[in-house]
Amino acid sequence: MRIAVAQMCSGISPIDNARVLQNYIGxxxxxxxxxxFTPEMTGLVDRDRARAMAHIYPESEDPVLAAACAAAKHAQIWVALGSLAIQPIESGSEKSVNRSFLINPVGDIVARYDKIHLFDVDLDSGESWRESSAYQGGTQAVTARFGETVLGLSVCYDLRFPALYAGLTNAGAEILAIPAAFTVPTGKAHWEILLRARAIEAGVFVVAAAQCGAHEDGRKTYGHSLIVDPWGQVLLDMDTEIGVAVCDINLQEVAKTRRRIPAIANRRTFALPKDFG
Structure with a gap:
């Protein structure tokens, strides 16, 4: 199977980002x-929340989603759209969701996943990030088929929570999509090692499309979009190159690796420790 990864430096204009995305699909x-596979927040990277809110739409009105569906149909290719900021009008909430989409080669959306784990932190530097102030977290893990392959969906900060990936691989996932917009310091420290760990734990391919570079809103992201094989070897590292790269993978490596290290078959449920006192 030949898969492609788009490494992007998305800006504050969804229309401009949609044009880039269409070119990458082609x-x-x-x-x-x-x-x-495309990164987290393919359609909009803007930390000015007041400005960003003017460009966050319901699914039916989102220009980037519409462009992706049209381009997938024209090119007859699957698209794992890393994520978009979406107004979830069905929930009645004023908060957005960080939503991944799987689009088939006739331009239909066949799966959706809302990012479960939200990044809320106060740093020693004085920076404070409150993803939950603008977004509501999802509650449902999602796998989906493209062709004969089972894909497990996740987004960025989910990477740090291995229980999610245990659930996805228990459900049959052979490839894990982990689109992201990692900062440079955390990217240097943790990005590759966490992605390789997720691949090794269950003998699965990991495809991690990333944002990269200096964005219009002043943010800097790490890049290094990776494809990791089930043995934990890095097959593709895009470093800081913006654009599309392709990689051929052999899905038979999933079964082969799981025979060598049967981690999924050996998983067990267990009681948690009792409280002390």
Whole structure:
């Protein structure tokens, strides 16, 4: 299977980002990829929340989602759209969701996943991040089929919570999508080692499309979009290159690796420690 990864430096204009995305979908198809993976917040990276809110739409009105569906249909390629900020009008909440989409080669959305784990932190530097102030977290893990392959969906900060990936691989996932927009310091410290750990734990391919570079809103992201095989080897590292890269993978490596290290088969449920006192 040939897969493609888009490493992006998304800006504050969804229309501009949509044009870039359409070009990348065409590039991936021209390189004979079956599926293209894109980063978290493909359609909008803007830490000015007041400004960003003017560009966050319901699914039915989102220009980036519409462009992705049209381009996937035109190019006849699957697209794992890393995530978009979406107004979830069905919930009645004023908060947005950070939503991944799987789009098939006829332009239909066949799966959706709302990021479960939200990044709330106060740093020693004085920086404070409150993803939960603007977003509501999802509650449902999601797997989906593209062709004969089972894909497990997740987004960025989810990477730090292995129980989610245990659930996805218990449900049959052979590839884990982990789109992200990691900062440079945490990217240097943790990005590759966490991705390789998620691959090794269950003998699964990991595809991690990332944001990269200096964005219009002043943010800097780490890049290094990776594809990791079930043995934990890095097959592709895009470093800080913006654009599309392709990689051929052999899905038979999943079964082969799981025979060598049967971690999924050996998983057990257990009682948690009792409180002290």
């Amino acid at each position: 590039d991936a198809a021209a390189q004979k990829a079956e599926i293209l």
